[in-house]
Amino acid sequence: MNCEWKDRRVTVKVPASTANLGPGFDTLGMALSLYSWIEMSAAEQTSFRFYGGHMEGLPQDKTNLIYQIAQIVFEEAGVSVPELDIAMYSDIPLARGLGSSATAIIGALAAANALIGSPLTEDRLFQIATKLEGHPDNVGASLFGGIVVSAWDGERAEYVRLVPPPKLETLVAIPSFQLSTSKARHALPAQLALADAVFNVGSSSLLVAAFATGRLDLIRHAMRDRIHQPYRAPLIPGMSAILEEAAEYGALGAALSGAGPTLIAFVEQGSPDSQRLERFLLETLGKEGIQAETLWLKPAEEGPVIQIEQVGQPSTFMDRIKGEV
């Protein structure tokens, strides 16, 4: 290798995300303050180091998603970097509806692009990520941070990023079981009644307007959905009761997070009901025999945070991200 990037090491921190926000199926996303870190450098031989408990069973050869996505960037930029050293640590549980695959896609794109001097624009990364994921909601949120409203026609995705209302926070209840996105998508009907489509256009539009103007009082009304959550409810026992009753326990609104099984409640910061709401979520799932972990998360304002160093510093990957984990 004889390139300026051969001694470069890139570390990228990427936020998780919640998609749909109720009615905005495949359209709305919000970045959350839960993160993955990916580190990448050119190497003599490809190797992988995975840290933390959420990555068991991921391939450690060139079939690995991060490796393959990096190669897409290099190919598009006309650069050859066949061998990579890749390290990853994640606090985002897999297959729970918190966008773990989207963070891996965005982390890999951002790291590979930064490694070779950022020849691809952010828009180009968004287009590639949307095509890879099949919808723009999670990848848009992880790439741009904040609340992302996007529309994809199968060719191009357009988006507008909104700054989340400052007093907004979220409570997620993460069931201990995994639910694959493909299984949760197979539960959906091929066709919808016009009245249900109209209901969702209204709700989703109102929700975007409520976020844009800080009308937290409208969220409860605007988060209702008739096109995906009712069909997915049998896969997540307890979900219907949580969506119907969360507002009585102090939530501004509640939704299935992405394709589930995580449930997300939006809450106004400083709410006196926060412990009552947390108990309600855990007890409702518990009654169905579902163990769950709760986390309070803020909307994440930023997309990937990129750090570039020279290879050969004495610190380890975990040292470099320590303090944040």
Ligand code: HSE
């Ligand atoms: N919008 C997607 C869905 C998010 O609900 O299936 C999950 O990737």
